[in-house]
Amino acid sequence: MSDVTPGYTLSARSPQGYDDTVERVRALLADAGFGVLTEIDLKATLKAKLDVDVAPQVILGACRPQLAHQALAADPSVAALLPCNVVVREDADGVVxxxxxxxxxxxxxxxxxAVCEVANDARVRLQGMLAALADEQTDGRTGRTDGQG
Structure with a gap:
């Protein structure tokens, strides 16, 4: 699925441009049952705070309330690891x-x-979201090759 994963992330390349990918990721997260609670525009923030120019990059704080509740019930300190960050960024090869x-x-x-079950569920959902995004390279939108996308 990826050539850029450092070991603690799941990743995919998008066939679309940056802005379209951000919107598509929001939609795919919703399809996977996640809401976006926070958004940090790193390009704008670093420009405003440090007057440096970086490639477009946004951090979306995604949360599936049911999973968050289960994890917090098992270990309240898990709150420090929530929400699940999803990053969309431009690099030399396109959008990651x-x-x-x-x-x-x-x-x-x-x-x-309990936390293992939550982590497994969230991982499967995020992998599905990333696979759907990467599969869109097949027909430009849905990943279907039967013409019914």
């Missing part, structure tokens, strides 16, 4: 979408099976 891998959360907590 990365999400924090919820499996990494398991190594940071002692909450046991």
């Amino acid at each position: 979408v990365e999400a924090f891998d919820p499996q990494a959360m398991i190594t940071m907590t002692d909450a046991g099976d």
Whole structure:
């Protein structure tokens, strides 16, 4: 799915431009049951605070309330790891979408099976979102090759 994953993220390349990818990621997150709670425009923030120019990049703080509630019930300290950050950024090769891998959360907590279940569920949903985005390269929108996309 990716050639840019550092080990604690899941990622995919988008066939679309930056602005279209940001909107598409929002829609795919919603399809996967996530809402976007926060948005940080790193390009604008770094320009305003440091007067430096960087490539377009946004951090979307995604949350699936049901999963957050389950994780918090098992370990209230998990709140420090929420929401799940999803980054859309431009690089020399196009647009990359990365999400924090919820499996990494398991190594940071002692909450046991309950947090593992939440992490697994969130990971599957995020992987599905990224796969749908990457698959859009097939026909430019839906990833379907049967002409019914």
